[in-house]
Amino acid sequence: MTPRKQTIKALILKRRGFFSLDQLVEQIHYPRRIVKEILTAFVAEGLIRETKRPGAEGRPGIYRINRAEEGEQIALNRMWTTIRYKGTFELSDLIKLASVKRETARSFTKALRKGGFITPSKPTGRGVYWTLIKDVGPGRPYIGDQIKKNG
């Protein structure tokens, strides 16, 4: 792997969500043609996937890292599935059934509570169990900015 390819790979792996060719070029200051070639190679290797707008064939699309394998679920989806199917749950249910760390489960329940999706059986203390009060379906609700907003 060439040094340029290595640098771009390291940069991509740090990113979250979608990114475009222009964003990468702006960030790394390599020639656009070279960055495009490297991204095409990464798509072929399966490291990233490219999504194109309908009617924009021939132009570069937007890219995303292929993090999860087919069928494999990311931790947040695993926890949301567990919460929906359990209905009433404890933190330990999430840790066991969704195979996540205690901190991840705690942070997710905190965000869901702030978003008004779940409610605790008592305000604080040990042995709290949670009840799903707003089921928005199999797609996990977006709660990304709940923690930032509410502290």
Place this chain on the structure above:
Amino acid sequence: MRDHFVVTKSIKKFQDGIDHINHKLKGVERMLLATGEPGLGKTEAAIHYCAMNGAVMIRTLEMMTGSWTLRTIVSELGGSPYYRSDKNFELIKQLLASKPRTIIFDEVDRFTRKPEILETLRDVHDVCHCPMVFIGEEMADKKLMNNRRLYRRFVEIVRFEKLDIAGVKNFLGEMSEVKYKDDAIDHIAKDSNGKISEIITMIHHAENWAKRNDGKPVEAKDLK
């Protein structure tokens, strides 16, 4: 107690069974039936499988009708259900064609008195060729046997068994943070009757006792 999902022999059989019906051959039945007494971890095993593999689970309800079941399947597959059942059936076909998933029906023995729902599920299985798992109580296989056309589609019947002494020992080793003497393991196996829910309650007792007694290994007399 450790927060850890213990894969018992029955759960291993259940997971292997789902792997078997997830093959890609055409014209081969893809239904699995899992039965067992309450408290043996059938639903937990199903939820764990769904969470880890993106499968879909439907908790059957006593009041469910054929059209209600179709609407629930559409919702669980991520679609917006129509009012009409024919449109919902088409939508299920499309949703499963775009993203094939295993559908798990829990407490399916509720449907044994509703042949129209069982026939609808058989139709979904035959048309969409999607793997289906039916979970029911210990007599579910006997009850479903009345519906011959559905019953012959079960590739495998997995029976959730009570844990034997070796199983209890393994479960305690993986779940509990205290040590147990052999007589305590025998006592737990006998008193819990091999049921996971009962064993968990006894682990809580044992761990509380060990905490009060500086982490000494638990004996049978300490659990009485």
